[in-house]
Amino acid sequence: MSGCVTVVGLGPGDPSLLTGAARLALDGAEDLIGYLPYVARVPERPGLVRHASDNRVEVDRARHALSLAASGRRVAVVSGGDPGVFAMAAAIFEAVEHGEPGWRDLAITVEPGITAMLAAAARLGAPLGGDFCAMSLSDNLKPWPVVTARLEAVLRADFVVALYNPISTARPWQLGAALDLAAGIRAPDTPVMFARAISRPDEAIRVTTLAEAPAAPADMATMVILGASGTRLIPRTGKAPFVYTPRSVPGVA
Amino acid sequence: MSGCVTVVGLGPGDPSLLTGAARLALDGAEDLIGYLPYVARVPERPGLVRHASDNRVEVDRARHALSLAASGRRVAVVSGGDPGVFAMAAAIFEAVEHGEPGWRDLAITVEPGITAMLAAAARLGAPLGGDFCAMSLSDNLKPWPVVTARLEAVLRADFVVALYNPISTARPWQLGAALDLAAGIRAPDTPVMFARAISRPDEAIRVTTLAEAPAAPADMATMVILGASGTRLIPRTGKAPFVYTPRSVPGVA
CATH class of the missing domain: 3.40.1010.10 (Tetrapyrrole methylase, N-terminal domain)
Structure with a gap:
């Protein structure tokens, strides 16, 4: 055989x-x-x-x-x-x-x-430059309270969070609920990135903030990355900003 | 230019x-x-x-x-x-x-x-099959209390955890401390994987348990993956076991 x-x-x-x-x-x-x-x-x-x-x-x-x-x-x-x-x-x-x-x-x-989060991060700059998590927002295979408990834990511990399967026709409200949860924990100006169909002809990238994120379009082909407290934008003239999370966390002697 | x-x-x-x-x-x-x-x-x-x-x-x-x-x-x-x-x-x-x-x-x-965790996971089976985190154990760029607070948060929330930079000559005790912390939260038989120099001539893989992990050799080229409560071994005759984390978390109706 x-x-x-x-x-x-x-x-x-x-x-x-x-x-x-x-x-x-x-x-x-x-x-x-x-x-x-x-x-x-x-x-x-x-x-x-x-x-x-x-x-x-x-x-x-x-x-x-x-x-x-x-x-x-x-x-x-x-x-x-x-x-x-x-x-x-x-x-x-x-x-x-x-x-x-x-x-x-x-x-x-x-x-x-x-994987999608690495492809999305590469296009954006280096948003996964610090500690980060990858979570599926789908509650097809795990109970929704497990999803929210995990999300809350990593938001409070200041991880960057890459959300896979953020939304679908059968799961229309979960992403909004996750962004609401994040808005209760992180600052309104925290960078949030929507990266759709990276490297494909219909690629679309949007860099927004936690306050504005609920208005951003998302679908099954979208990866949503929630920045941490340290995640920063570098503005550029006439181009999308670079987004990165510094390797350092303040407080080292 | x-x-x-x-x-x-x-x-x-x-x-x-x-x-x-x-x-x-x-x-x-x-x-x-x-x-x-x-x-x-x-x-x-x-x-x-x-x-x-x-x-x-x-x-x-x-x-x-x-x-x-x-x-x-x-x-x-x-x-x-x-x-x-x-x-x-x-x-x-x-x-x-x-x-x-x-x-x-x-x-x-x-x-x-x-990245190392994907290469290691591919060799082992599918240990990152559920929600997971990637953390650097180095306290060169962030305070050690931040490392332990983050690690505790994701251990309690039952993420698989991939530990980058687990140990070096200048940081000899941090991995032991991290395994101690994990042992206080997860079961002694939780699978722990040490994956060294994946795809290089000196590649070495060890699948052990949380109880036995402190005895496993590790160095700067090693990636340590802490299984979640659902992470499972599939024994095979004459070969290393497959390790995987099921996509499902019990409790979905």
Whole structure:
């Protein structure tokens, strides 16, 4: 049995943001599995069978990948960004743990990718320059009170916070609630960044403040970054400001 | 004035983990600036001037890069991992904010890279599968009480925690203190991962528990990941276990 599963991070969108190792894994695959828009990013070629599926069927997709690998196929499972950050890698290992005993012996590897918060931060300057957290705002897989308790904890401890899955048609109010919570803890002029579809043709970036953030447009392709108390803007003439969080926290002797 | 600065993420070490865009930025540079081991990763070629410097002179290095760019040179500043995560990007923008007014108009871009926690997570399975934080344990740039207050907050809120800069010759006790703090909050069998020099010839990975973690070797090249309450091991015969954090938190209806 020579099958294998490689969980490949496609990065934020532009092919130049793939790693060489990710590209090699795609080139060597016989089966390609993933959410439709991610599968569509990988060019068709002879010998590659594409299995695109709808969103929110991650575990079905993972079981399908593992079954194909167990039958001897070389399978690539594709995720946007990094597969280990709110993406397919955890779903694969959930399926391994609860699936066929033989799946544990499969060659399963993860090829990391540029996750959305790193791509967004790079475009903005260096907003993640200090301690930071990555949270999913979705309450599909965890109770909303857990989301708010975690968010409150990291806001009070002055982390920069990168919010994944901030909003969707089925979850229209969670981002507003999160911004309200932040407004009760951080100053109204705290920088808040909305970074949409980074590196894709419809990329859009908006640097605003906590006071103005509720008016900013956001959708499923948007990453929201809440600055910390130290996060700063560097104004520029005729261009968007740079945004960065200094490495230092005042108080070191 | 056609000079520019690109802050380039070299990823964890292996050249296959660079993005295409990062490689292109290196290929186009006239001057290469960075900490010596990172500069050494970029092959010499005619037309490339290499300026390697010692550690802990980040702002001098940043000012040097900006001065060269202001004189018309195409400068690449190299960081291991991602430049925006405990690396050179924040130092560049600090230098911009406090430096020559003309520096604000320079073309400054950041090319993201695979930061250590993503590389380590990919090797281990998917330990960052839930909400997570990235913290530097160094108290060179922030007071130690801030480090412990932040760490306690995220431990109590049940984040996975990736600890950068866990230990060095000059900071020998901070990692032990952090593990002690974690042991007072999380269960003794919580998975703790030590991932050293991922993708480099001296790569070493150890999966242990919070109870056993103080005995594990660590150095400046080590990333320590503290699991959350949900983080799980999948044992395998004759191989290291997979480690993952499920996407779900119990309690959703």
